[in-house]
Amino acid sequence: MTQDTSCGHGPSVQIGQTAVSPEHYDARQQHIESVGSAMPKRVFVSFDYDYDKTLKDFLIGQAKNPDSPFEIHDWSIKEASPDWRQKARARIRASDVVIVICGEHTDEAVGVAIEVRIAQEELIEYFLLNGYSGKNGKKPTTARATDKVYQWTWENLKLLVGGAR
Structure with missing residues (x-):
């Protein structure tokens, strides 16, 4: 800065x-x-649209749990457009935290890499969430070497959204 x-x-x-x-x-x-803890945190979900859309849907379902500390607005940009980066930046900027779902092909997902870079530039907190139990989710290319990929459990998710990283 x-x-x-x-x-x-x-x-x-x-x-x-x-x-x-x-x-x-x-x-x-x-x-x-x-x-703080008074209001649910607004979450932007970054995911590989070609491979991990179902995982994003599962995360949206978890956000509806009565003890959820976060809310997700489906801000996915469904169609490529010349201004998608500006739209993504505005949506990330309006969020409290970015959850990056890491699947088997996330390291090849250009859009996810750009969204992580935007979160870094805008100083929006983010964390990487392993999408598939028993498999190693791949980090986006713009993730920092120190970024850990966390196990996806409901208890972990609540702690991570709360800042426990």
């Missing part, structure tokens, strides 16, 4: 390639702090 004054509207915070006003950054941080 660096300070930049080239936008003409006073200093901005540089996050990756995106300049964000200090007010936007501060408001985002205040929102994150105020959410």
